[in-house]
Amino acid sequence: MTEVAVVRNKQVILKDHVDGYPKESDLVVNSDATIRLELPKNEAGLILTKNLYLSCDPYMRSRMRSKMEGSYTSSFIPGAPISGYGVAKVLDSTHPDFKKGDLISGLINWEEYSMITNPQLLIKIQHTDIPLSYYTGILGMAGMTAYAGFYEVCSPKKGDTVFVSAASGAVGQLVGQFAKLYGCYVVGSAGSKDKVDLLTNKFGFDAAFNYKDVQDLNATLKSYFPDGIDIYFDNVGGKMLDEVLRNMRIHGCIAVCGMISQYNLEQHQGIENLIFIILKRVRMEGFLVLDYYHLYPKFLDTILPLIREGKITYVEDTVEGLENAPAALIGLFSGKNVGKQVVAIAHE
Structure with a gap:
């Protein structure tokens, strides 16, 4: 029997809720976490992913607060990995809609690998002739x-x-x-x-x-x-x-x-x-x-030809490595990024 690998799973953790201007030190890179690269086969509806790209978005600032009146998103939990939109590859799945090797986009934790228990919030990537990182931005x-x-x-x-x-x-x-x-x-x-x-x-x-x-x-x-x-x-x-x-x-x-x-x-x-x-x-x-995600198929029908024909241009500001993710996210709030801020964790 082949032994299943247990690997390091680097994560970005919120130290504590933040009032005022956030700092890089409010986010901690944890290099000691581990994960088993296999799902329990008796539990349906799970997928295991290798995370490839993360999206840095301004709305994430509100999730760093303990509470914001009227907020449409939940706060990050201190001591746990933060989450956001990203692109990942499926390594293992007990969900009928996803299989090993699929590429997906949607909400994922800021870590190298994730076990996702709510895959219905994910979109399976069908068009791979477009750069995968685009699914954090122009196609996301x-x-x-x-x-x-x-x-x-x-x-x-x-x-x-x-x-x-x-x-x-x-x-x-x-x-x-x-x-x-x-x-x-x-x-x-x-x-x-x-x-x-x-x-x-x-x-x-x-x-x-x-x-x-x-x-x-x-x-x-x-x-x-x-x-x-x-x-x-x-x-x-x-x-x-x-x-x-x-x-x-x-x-x-x-x-x-x-x-x-x-x-x-x-x-x-x-x-x-x-x-x-x-x-x-x-x-x-x-x-x-x-409120508009029901229009996503119509949106793809509009945007994909524009990208392929060079009628629309998209600029990304990409940093490499999860260890550089805190600086990339915090930099949004002082305008350090030029274009869409992306964190590349790994490449497909």
Whole structure:
């Protein structure tokens, strides 16, 4: 009888719940954990995975808190591995829908190997001519978020003026390209010259600006949108949202996707210009991608040809090794990443 290997299973652990700005030291890399590379055959519905890629996403900040009022996700458990979207390979399975060798995407723990007890939340990867890491972003949650937010929430029209904040990030870069393909005028904001150059030179935005260099945000928006903004895809909230409200066109739409400027604040910033929602009859809608996953097959039918034909570009910022995952995740909140932040644990 062949002896089943018990191997090291490096993990990223949350030390304790975090208030204020998170630090790398809030996450601990545990190199002493082990796992048996075989499932109990008498227990159905399990899969054992070798994890390949992990996605770093801003929403994970809320899961580092002990509790957030109205949160749609559960908090991470101190002393246990954190979890997030990722890509993995099935090593063993007692689930009828998955077999050894399958590639999957979905929620997995931040560790080298995982035993998953809830595989119905996973998606089997069918299209392997696309880089597997793309399933953490453009073919995963980020892509679905951009697709649902722009097409379903914003209901765009050809010729609309579109503004995207945090536009070089995983979602923003796609929203801008969707809007350009739709025939819109698109401007993005980002936090460095390199990111601004990326928006105009690689992603095809009509214009972009570094919000950190702007003294008068209202005047800057007016210079790019003299007749106002039809669609604002909001990823940052705070001061940016406040000034955009003054510059919306009548019957414009604001899709509220994220508020990364607020995630680490103990007291969220107030919005002073809400009166313009009334004066300009603006439709402002928050949304969660979770409500749109029934559209995933339609989304794939749209996005895969665009990728294969080179009509859409996607930039990833990849770090190698689970030991570098804490720095990659924490770096999101100071804008260190350029494009979609990915952690490569292993390669298929």
